[in-house]
Amino acid sequence: MPKLVECIPNFSEGRNKEVVERIVDEVRRVEGVKLLDYSSDKDHNRSVVTFVGTPEAVKEAAFNACKKASELIDMRVHKGEHPRVGATDVIPFVPISEVTMQDCVEIAREVGKRIGEELNIPVYLYEEAATSPHRQNLADIRKGQYEGFFEKIKKPEWKPDFGPSEVNEKSGVTVVGARFPLVAFNVNLGTNDINIANNIAKVVRHIGGGLRYVKAIGVELKERNIVQVSMNLVNYEKTAIYRAFELVKVEAKRYGVPVIGSEIIGLVPLKALMDCAEYYLQIENFSLDQILEKKIFEF
Amino acid sequence: MPKLVECIPNFSEGRNKEVVERIVDEVRRVEGVKLLDYSSDKDHNRSVVTFVGTPEAVKEAAFNACKKASELIDMRVHKGEHPRVGATDVIPFVPISEVTMQDCVEIAREVGKRIGEELNIPVYLYEEAATSPHRQNLADIRKGQYEGFFEKIKKPEWKPDFGPSEVNEKSGVTVVGARFPLVAFNVNLGTNDINIANNIAKVVRHIGGGLRYVKAIGVELKERNIVQVSMNLVNYEKTAIYRAFELVKVEAKRYGVPVIGSEIIGLVPLKALMDCAEYYLQIENFSLDQILEKKIFEF
Numbered sequence: 001m002p003k004l005v006e007c008i009p010n011f012s013e014g015r016n017k018e019v020v021e022r023i024v025d026e027v028r029r030v031e032g033v034k035l036l037d038y039s040s041d042k043d044h045n046r047s048v049v050t051f052v053g054t055p056e057a058v059k060e061a062a063f064n065a066c067k068k069a070s071e072l073i074d075m076r077v078h079k080g081e082h083p084r085v086g087a088t089d090v091i092p093f094v095p096i097s098e099v100t101m102q103d104c105v106e107i108a109r110e111v112g113k114r115i116g117e118e119l120n121i122p123v124y125l126y127e128e129a130a131t132s133p134h135r136q137n138l139a140d141i142r143k144g145q146y147e148g149f150f151e152k153i154k155k156p157e158w159k160p161d162f163g164p165s166e167v168n169e170k171s172g173v174t175v176v177g178a179r180f181p182l183v184a185f186n187v188n189l190g191t192n193d194i195n196i197a198n199n200i201a202k203v204v205r206h207i208g209g210g211l212r213y214v215k216a217i218g219v220e221l222k223e224r225n226i227v228q229v230s231m232n233l234v235n236y237e238k239t240a241i242y243r244a245f246e247l248v249k250v251e252a253k254r255y256g257v258p259v260i261g262s263e264i265i266g267l268v269p270l271k272a273l274m275d276c277a278e279y280y281l282q283i284e285n286f287s288l289d290q291i292l293e294k295k296i297f298e299f
Numbered sequence: 300m301p302k303l304v305e306c307i308p309n310f311s312e313g314r315n316k317e318v319v320e321r322i323v324d325e326v327r328r329v330e331g332v333k334l335l336d337y338s339s340d341k342d343h344n345r346s347v348v349t350f351v352g353t354p355e356a357v358k359e360a361a362f363n364a365c366k367k368a369s370e371l372i373d374m375r376v377h378k379g380e381h382p383r384v385g386a387t388d389v390i391p392f393v394p395i396s397e398v399t400m401q402d403c404v405e406i407a408r409e410v411g412k413r414i415g416e417e418l419n420i421p422v423y424l425y426e427e428a429a430t431s432p433h434r435q436n437l438a439d440i441r442k443g444q445y446e447g448f449f450e451k452i453k454k455p456e457w458k459p460d461f462g463p464s465e466v467n468e469k470s471g472v473t474v475v476g477a478r479f480p481l482v483a484f485n486v487n488l489g490t491n492d493i494n495i496a497n498n499i500a501k502v503v504r505h506i507g508g509g510l511r512y513v514k515a516i517g518v519e520l521k522e523r524n525i526v527q528v529s530m531n532l533v534n535y536e537k538t539a540i541y542r543a544f545e546l547v548k549v550e551a552k553r554y555g556v557p558v559i560g561s562e563i564i565g566l567v568p569l570k571a572l573m574d575c576a577e578y579y580l581q582i583e584n585f586s587l588d589q590i591l592e593k594k595i596f597e598f
Contacts, residue, residue: 004595036594052595096591181591188583245580261583267591270569273576280579281544284487284560292395292480292566295335296303296351299596 004096006052010089014040019072026064032057045080075172083142086172104178105129112176116163123162126177146172183233184265187248190258197227200251213239236272303395304357309388310346313339318371325363331356344379374471385471403477404428411475415462422461425476445471482532483564486547489557496526499550512538535571
């Protein structure tokens with residue numbers, strides 16, 4: 001099994017297809033990298049690109065895409081609903097196989113340093129690569145957004161980790177880091193009362209005293225006339241999907257509301273779902289090597 | 300994704316390592332085939348070989364291994380606890396990807412015909428390849444074993460599908476067929492009363508009025524001082540693992556006995572466990588394409 005790192009950069013352009021394609025081309029043309037997915041959101045005016053590859057190739061592709069974005073995107077005219085601080089807004093590196101989190105932290109530092117020095121863009125390291133606890137959380141770094149950073153960057157606690165100590169007017173600032181694979185998992189409730197979804201979200205999430213690696217909000221699904229608890233599981237090995245699911249069920253009982261379904265958004269690591277099958281079937285001594293496809297395709 | 304067929308031939312030799320290796324070598328040396336596993340049981344005096352590959356390559360490897368077994372194994376001196384009818388006892392072909400069950404039935408017929416004509420061994424087609432309902436079940440074909448076949452083969456209803464109408468004294472007869480991937484799934488009960496395991500097995504299995512694609516027996520695990528319901532799920536798409544599991548739980552309640560665990564023996568198709576994760580988490584609209592590894596390794 002090869003060394004594999006995943007990278008999911010977010011760019012502040014979701015409307016101009018040509019610009020998006022030219023950025024994605026920078027990923028496509030690096031050997032040793034496989035483009036898994038990319039999608040643009042017009043309201044957010046933002047694109048998310050997902051690719052995977054060997055550490056060296058992924059570093060190269062991430063830097064080149066960021067460089068291209070700095071040429072083609074102008075933050076001075078960018079508008080969109082999603083919070084953002086730069087042309088390349090955030091670049092997370094994720095360990096997939098035969099690679100440790102520490103390896104990904106190193107990769108984040110190297111790429112961050114290059115972006116700072118070669119592209120003249122202030123860089124903040126976040127999550128596992130953070131150089132200080134107040135920089136761990138992406139939302140905290142992004143607070144104030146591009147527009148607010150011209151002041152924020154002057155504060156000593158927001159001195160960039162790499163690059164100039166002034167905002168790059170055209171490209172803004174970029175956040176680079178290392179994190180675990182994220183599982184986007186939503187639980188649908190048999191009610192249209194958003195207060196119930198919000199209340200459940202508040203107690204199952206980490207900041208509310210809930211599970212260590214769960215972020216959660218209540219969301220209305222107006223078309224279906226129901227609400228959901230929308231969660232990000234930021235470490236599925238330590239906070240398993242089934243545990244979050246069962247805890248939402250437990251809390252929903254307080255309101256006499258049934259859990260009517262769930263959804264997984266985007267990609268999910270095999271192990272995250274296998275852990276659930278193992279838990280519910282009470283399987284003893286299961287190994288992922290027992291999966292036929294893993295044996296055949298040697299991953 | 301390539302066309303893939305799995306083949307799991309069983310040979311009547313489990314003690315002489317050299318003989319087993321020479322048979323397995325016939326699989327190893329065919330290009331387009333991947334040997335997944337092989338294991339021998341001394342008490343059964345029997346070996347099971349598992350390989351996968353393109354339809355053409357798998358046909359070639361199965362025939363060559365059967366030919367080698369007909370040269371190296373002599374049924375006239377074979378003794379072992381497991382029921383058996385020939386040097387190559389049974390050859391099932393299993394559709395894995397981009398291949399239909401009907402394709403595997405064709406493969407079974409072709410390989411069966413070659414074994415009959417070129418090796419002069421009577422061949423019976425079984426399961427999905429059977430030419431008559433009374434030949435579907437492997438146990439029915441094997442009844443009487445090698446020794447009994449000298450008489451059995453004379454009955455009109457046991458005329459072989461291919462090959463001579465007399466038993467090959469050295470090689471016996473061979474059963475060839477097509478079937479779905481088999482999942483070996485055992486549920487452990489919190490009791491040492493074998494009658495309870497037997498009673499549950501009897502009602503959850505197909506012949507007792509239970510689930511269509513479940514075979515089951517009660518088994519004692521003496522070391523752990525418990526019993527288990529040992530099941531073969533012969534079509535995991537139509538009788539899901541979770542359904543068999545939940546039905547055993549339902550029946551165990553009658554005896555006030557808890558289900559304390561389960562085990563999956565050997566290889567299991569990814570989808571069989573994903574179906575369980577989907578069921579218990581109530582996931583809506585899940586696609587196997589959302590599995591990160593599937594995307595990366597393109598299987």
